[in-house]
Amino acid sequence: MDGVTISLFLLLAVVVSGMLARLSPVAIPLPLVQIALGALIAIGTGSAVTLDPTLFFLLFLPPLLFLDGWRIPKEGLFHDRGTILELALGLVVFTVLGIGFFVHWLVPAIPLPVAFALAAILSPTDPIAVSAISARVPIPKRLMHILEGESLLNDASGLVCMRFAVAAAVSGTFSAGDAVLTFIYVALGGIAIGLAVTLAVTRFKDLVSRKLGEETGSQILISILIPFGAYLAAEHLHCSGILAAVAAGIAMSYEEARGKALAVTRVRRTAVWDTVQFTMNGIIFVLLGEQLPGIISGAAKVVSETGHLDPIWLVFYVIAINVALAVLRLVWVWVSLRFTLFRAARKGQVIQKPSWRLVAATSLAGVRGAITLAGILTLPLVVDDGSPFPARDLVIFLAAGVIIVSLIVASVGLPFLLKDLELPPEPSHQREEDEARIAAAEAAIKAIEATQHRMGEGRSDADLYSDVGARLMELYRQRIDGRSNTEDEGNQMRKLEEIERVLRLAAARAEREQIFKLVRARKIPEETARKIVRDIDLTEARLTAAT
Known part of the structure; x- marks a missing residue:
């Protein structure tokens, strides 16, 4: 039981160290905070992990x-x-x-x-x-x-x-x-x-x-x-x-x-x-702090x-x-x-x-x-x-x-x-990114065409599949046009994409807040809310990762 308790306290110390590092008015490295916290734990308990x-x-x-x-x-x-x-x-x-x-x-x-x-x-x-x-x-x-x-x-x-x-x-x-x-x-x-x-x-x-x-x-x-x-x-x-x-x-x-x-x-x-x-990096530094009083004592004895x-x-x-x-x-x-x-x-x-x-x-x-x-x-x-x-x-x-x-x-x-260091210019990978996005969009268009034909073949509502497929393919063609234009037009497209990203982030956060309001009012089941919020979270994660 002691081992389990110690492990839980170490995990708690890692969590608390993150909070203390963020609360600090100066930029104290997280490892130093964890070492100090570990030392305080050892001094407070009077013992250390063997x-x-x-x-x-x-x-x-x-x-x-x-x-x-x-x-x-x-x-x-x-x-x-x-x-x-x-x-x-x-x-x-x-x-x-x-x-x-x-x-x-x-x-x-x-x-x-x-x-x-x-x-x-x-x-x-x-x-x-x-x-x-x-x-x-x-x-x-x-x-x-x-x-x-x-x-x-x-x-x-x-x-x-x-x-x-x-x-x-x-x-x-x-x-x-x-x-x-x-x-x-x-x-x-x-x-x-x-x-x-x-x-x-x-x-x-x-x-x-x-x-x-x-x-x-x-x-x-x-x-x-x-x-x-x-x-x-x-x-x-x-x-x-x-x-x-x-x-x-x-x-x-x-x-x-x-x-x-x-x-x-x-x-x-x-x-x-x-x-x-x-967790592992945090525990290692907390353990260092916890071992520190014993290490100092042992080293002092052999000085x-x-x-x-x-x-x-x-x-x-x-x-x-x-x-x-x-x-x-x-x-x-x-x-x-x-x-x-x-x-x-x-x-x-x-x-x-x-x-x-x-x-x-x-x-x-x-x-x-x-x-x-x-x-x-x-x-x-x-x-x-x-x-x-x-x-x-x-x-x-x-x-x-x-x-x-x-x-x-x-x-x-x-x-x-x-601070304010002038650095040698680093190579830009914007062209490679644009080419990769164009290739991915072209592959997506081919896949949409093949899939819509397969799904709509022989069905009375085949026009629905054609309409949806055409709408999606038009979206990908716009991406291709935006990436393959001249540099000035490409920069304009990227600026528009950034504006769209910010607006979509605001919309996603408003969506999620509304879902939580409906849950608190018990107007929708929690299971339904979790599913919707997960989709919104994934969208927000994708949009924030693009920055």
């Missing part, structure tokens, strides 16, 4: 990584693949080596393998935390795509590096040659398993749906189980469950493009996954291992590691930019050089978050000989401190750097 590292890793990481792989824009990922790979792979190795040696030098009590493990888990960034920080100062789309792609890949690379570092710390042995071969097997095996699980499950699901029909609830549940299945299968075969979850998510996006699921399934599944993402007596040195260590991370990231981003400009010049391309503020913003956006916390809490409690894992409480404190400080620094610095 976390099983392996279970924590299993419950939180697969769905979050799967969703990242599923939803990340593939066009941006492939367009900026060079920059993303430089940040996600090169920067991770650079960070692991640089921060690993720096931490061991800064705190000799932390063994080098443990320092590398800490550096590895500090290397992944968290775009969700960045999004929360920049809610009132939007991040440029292309920069956000780069940060999302970097996060997707460096989650996997950083956690895999941590796995090797922890293995070396636990066993006391490390072979570079064996590590490289193992890394190749672990990485390729994890990717293959993730792809295979998603393809096998979705194809079997489609076969069952064709035979028996599609049941929306089951489809949603299957999508939630896929990342766990991919992760467990990969771990069972001693491959990377992390990469398996990422690969499963990427495969899911391509399977989704086949268009086999019902529209209602996609709408409801999106809502469920939005809730899962919000003597660092060669000091005053716990204030722990704060100094956290700040020093944050500065080192920022410097390494800034150096890597600057070198990466120079390399990109050099390659473009070799190809005869002209690229507008980004301003120093954009470079600094890219560096400052390396915020640590949920993945870092989830990973650091999976450190084993003991090593192979049964002795406690060296400096475990200390490195957990350092990781938690880096998360908090990076969030605070980015929340102050990013709005300043991004």
Whole structure:
């Protein structure tokens, strides 16, 4: 019962944190609010949740990584693949080596393998935390795509590096040659398993749906189980469950493009996954806050291992590691930019050089978050000989401190750097959108013609089908004309569409309010009202999504 009660309180804390963040007169990042709320819960109750590292890793990481792989824009990922790979792979190795040696030098009590493990888990960034920080100062789309792609890949690379570092710390042995071969097997095996699980499950699901029909609830549940299945299968075969979850998510996006699921399934599944993402990220930060008093207490007890007596040195260590991370990231981003400009010049391309503020913003956006916390809490409690894992409480404190400080620094610095920033022009996709809408409208006209002939053939009221079909086809022809006209006429059409959208939104909201009035007056049944309101809600959701 205690576990159930604690889970419910954690969910309540996530809800309350959202309210507090919106009530705040200043833009406080939601993760910071959740951490503070978790700390207050721990102080108020005098106890904290006892976390099983392996279970924590299993419950939180697969769905979050799967969703990242599923939803990340593939066009941006492939367009900026060079920059993303430089940040996600090169920067991770650079960070692991640089921060690993720096931490061991800064705190000799932390063994080098443990320092590398800490550096590895500090290397992944968290775009969700960045999004929360920049809610009132939007991040440029292309920069956000780069940060999302970097996060997707460096989650996997950083956690895999941590796995090797922890293995070396636990066993006391490390072979570079064996590590490289193992890394190749672990990485390729994890990717293959993730792809295979998603393809096998979705194809079997489609076969069952064709035979028996599609049941929306089951489809949603299957999508939630896929990342766990991919992760467990990969771990069972001693491959990377992390990469398996990422690969499963990427495969899911391509399977989704086949268009086999019902529209209602996609709408409801999106809502469920939005809730899962919000809940899991929130719980992770609340748990960080709840663990914080215990982490601070444990780190204060081992501060003597660092060669000091005053716990204030722990704060100094956290700040020093944050500065080192920022410097390494800034150096890597600057070198990466120079390399990109050099390659473009070799190809005869002209690229507008980004301003120093954009470079600094890219560096400052390396915020640590949920993945870092989830990973650091999976450190084993003991090593192979049964002795406690060296400096475990200390490195957990350092990781938690880096998360908090990076969030605070980015929340102050990013709005300043991004405000009124002149950005290089981003390519417009308006022409592609217009062409896609014209193609869709032409396909709709053909389908209406075929369907009306089939429905009205041999019927005495065939003219009704012809009238309705002609009216619908005329609507689609108007859309085609509006999209295929000159640029000025196209802009005029889009302005008219925006006016129509606003008017239809006002009409939909008035419709819904009237339905609720009729329900309150008991003039229509609730079941009828729910059906009508659902249709109105879907219309409003479509209209608001167009903004």
